Amino acid sequence: MSLTDRQQQTYDYLRGYVARHGVAPKLREIADHLGIQSRGTVHRYLAALADAGLIEVEPDRARGIRLTDSSVKRFTLPLVGRIAAGQPIEAIPDQDEIDLSEFFIRPNRFVLKVTGDSMIDDGILDGDMVVVEQASTARDGEIVVALIDNEEATLKHLRRNVDGSITLVPANKNLSPMRYSASRVQIQGIVVGQFRAYR
Amino acid sequence: MSLTDRQQQTYDYLRGYVARHGVAPKLREIADHLGIQSRGTVHRYLAALADAGLIEVEPDRARGIRLTDSSVKRFTLPLVGRIAAGQPIEAIPDQDEIDLSEFFIRPNRFVLKVTGDSMIDDGILDGDMVVVEQASTARDGEIVVALIDNEEATLKHLRRNVDGSITLVPANKNLSPMRYSASRVQIQGIVVGQFRAYR
DNA sequence: CGATATGTTCTCTTTTTGTTCTCGGCAGAA
DNA sequence: TTCTGCCGAGAACAAAAAGAGAACATATCG
Incomplete structure (x- = not known):
C-alpha cells in the first residue's frame, strides 16, 4: 500500500522536523505546515502512516510520534x-x-573559536571552530593548544627538540617558529577537528 | 519516555546555568526564567527530569540539583x-x-569529500568534507557545486556577469576563473559548511 | 534562638493537546 | 450520472500538562 500525497508530505515534514529538533512536532504544527486548520485531519494522516508501519504513536502524548527504525539517525x-x-x-x-x-563528539572535547591567522596555511582561518581534546601531552607535529608562561594561549604545531625544549610552529609563512624551554609550555589540548559554517 | 516542552526548557536552562555558574539555580530562578510564579510547578518538572535520569536531586538542599553523566547531549x-x-x-x-x-543537520543537505586544491585559498583542503545544501540557484559569491556540460562537477565561487554568463572562480592563485554561458552551468548545491578531522 | 529563604507536597483550575466523530466538497472511476 | 476515495473543517470529548497558590518542612544565617 502506498501513501497519498498529503500522507507523504506529512511524513517528509515529520522526518525533517525530527532531524532538526530531535522531537516530533505537535499536530498543530503539522497542520500549520500543511496549510490546514484541522488537527483531526492531521490525526487521520498519522493513523495512515502508523498503519503503513512508518511511525508509532504513543496515545494521548504530546509529540508522541516516533519514526520507526527508518533512516532516522x-x-x-x-x-x-x-x-x-x-x-x-x-x-x-x-x-x-x-x-x-x-566524527567529533567524544568525552573531554570542547570547541574553541579561532581568532587570528597563525594557522592559515593549514586551512584554519580566522573565525573557524576547532574541536580540541583535552590532553597534557601530544605527539610531534600535532596541532596543540599551548599555554605559554601561564599567560598566552596559542594554536600551533608542536615540535619536540632533542634537547628537551619545545618549538611551536605556526602555519603561516609570515610568522616564525618560537622555541621555549619545556617548563614554560603547558599543553592544554590537541586539535582533532575543525569546522566552519558559511551562512 | 520523552520530555514535554516545559521539561525540556527547564533542562536546557539548567545545563546552561550550571555551565555558567558552576552550581544549579534555585527553583525561583528557574520559575523566573520560565515566566511562571509557582515553585511547585518547577518542582514537578524537576521530578520528571529526575525520573528520566537526567538529573539527581538532593532533597531539601538549596541548589541541590546535579546533572547526570548521561545528560551529556x-x-x-x-x-x-x-x-x-x-x-x-x-x-x-x-x-x-x-x-x-x-550547525549542519538540515533537510536536503549532504556531504562531499573534496579532492584537489582548487579552493585552498578559502581554507578548503584536499580531503576536507563540505556540507552542501541542495539548490538550483545561488547568490553571487557563494561557493557552489556546479555541473558543467552535464559532465564535470566542480567546487567554485559563483560570479554572475552582466551579460548573463557565469564565471566560476577558484580560490587558488595558480588557477584561472572560467567563464561559461549560463546554459552550460547547472548549480547543484551551495556549500554551507566545511569540516575536517585530524585523527 | 528567631527570621527568612528554600524546597516539598498538595489541591484546584485552566489550557493545551490528542482523539473521535460528522459533515460537506471535490475529483476521478465505474 | 452515481459511487468512491480523499480532503478539509470543526464540534465534542478525554487525557495530559501547565500554572497558581496554600501549607508545611527543612536549611541557612544573623
Missing part, C-alpha cells in the same frame, strides 16, 4: 561522493552516510 | 572560548554550548 548526513575539479561526482561505495557525532 | 560540545595568538583563552559569555546538529 539524528546526526548523520548522506555522504554522496567525492568531488574533484574536472571530474564528475564520484560515488563512494560502502559508505552512504557519515555520522558527525562519531 | 550526544551532539553538543562545550564552547569554551576564543583563542588568539598571544592571548589567553577568552571565555565567551552567554554561549556555553554549541549544537553541531543545528
Whole structure:
C-alpha cells in the first residue's frame, strides 16, 4: 500500500522536523505546515502512516510520534561522493552516510573559536571552530593548544627538540617558529577537528 | 519516555546555568526564567527530569540539583572560548554550548569529500568534507557545486556577469576563473559548511 | 534562638493537546 | 450520472500538562 500525497508530505515534514529538533512536532504544527486548520485531519494522516508501519504513536502524548527504525539517525548526513575539479561526482561505495557525532563528539572535547591567522596555511582561518581534546601531552607535529608562561594561549604545531625544549610552529609563512624551554609550555589540548559554517 | 516542552526548557536552562555558574539555580530562578510564579510547578518538572535520569536531586538542599553523566547531549560540545595568538583563552559569555546538529543537520543537505586544491585559498583542503545544501540557484559569491556540460562537477565561487554568463572562480592563485554561458552551468548545491578531522 | 529563604507536597483550575466523530466538497472511476 | 476515495473543517470529548497558590518542612544565617 502506498501513501497519498498529503500522507507523504506529512511524513517528509515529520522526518525533517525530527532531524532538526530531535522531537516530533505537535499536530498543530503539522497542520500549520500543511496549510490546514484541522488537527483531526492531521490525526487521520498519522493513523495512515502508523498503519503503513512508518511511525508509532504513543496515545494521548504530546509529540508522541516516533519514526520507526527508518533512516532516522539524528546526526548523520548522506555522504554522496567525492568531488574533484574536472571530474564528475564520484560515488563512494560502502559508505552512504557519515555520522558527525562519531566524527567529533567524544568525552573531554570542547570547541574553541579561532581568532587570528597563525594557522592559515593549514586551512584554519580566522573565525573557524576547532574541536580540541583535552590532553597534557601530544605527539610531534600535532596541532596543540599551548599555554605559554601561564599567560598566552596559542594554536600551533608542536615540535619536540632533542634537547628537551619545545618549538611551536605556526602555519603561516609570515610568522616564525618560537622555541621555549619545556617548563614554560603547558599543553592544554590537541586539535582533532575543525569546522566552519558559511551562512 | 520523552520530555514535554516545559521539561525540556527547564533542562536546557539548567545545563546552561550550571555551565555558567558552576552550581544549579534555585527553583525561583528557574520559575523566573520560565515566566511562571509557582515553585511547585518547577518542582514537578524537576521530578520528571529526575525520573528520566537526567538529573539527581538532593532533597531539601538549596541548589541541590546535579546533572547526570548521561545528560551529556550526544551532539553538543562545550564552547569554551576564543583563542588568539598571544592571548589567553577568552571565555565567551552567554554561549556555553554549541549544537553541531543545528550547525549542519538540515533537510536536503549532504556531504562531499573534496579532492584537489582548487579552493585552498578559502581554507578548503584536499580531503576536507563540505556540507552542501541542495539548490538550483545561488547568490553571487557563494561557493557552489556546479555541473558543467552535464559532465564535470566542480567546487567554485559563483560570479554572475552582466551579460548573463557565469564565471566560476577558484580560490587558488595558480588557477584561472572560467567563464561559461549560463546554459552550460547547472548549480547543484551551495556549500554551507566545511569540516575536517585530524585523527 | 528567631527570621527568612528554600524546597516539598498538595489541591484546584485552566489550557493545551490528542482523539473521535460528522459533515460537506471535490475529483476521478465505474 | 452515481459511487468512491480523499480532503478539509470543526464540534465534542478525554487525557495530559501547565500554572497558581496554600501549607508545611527543612536549611541557612544573623
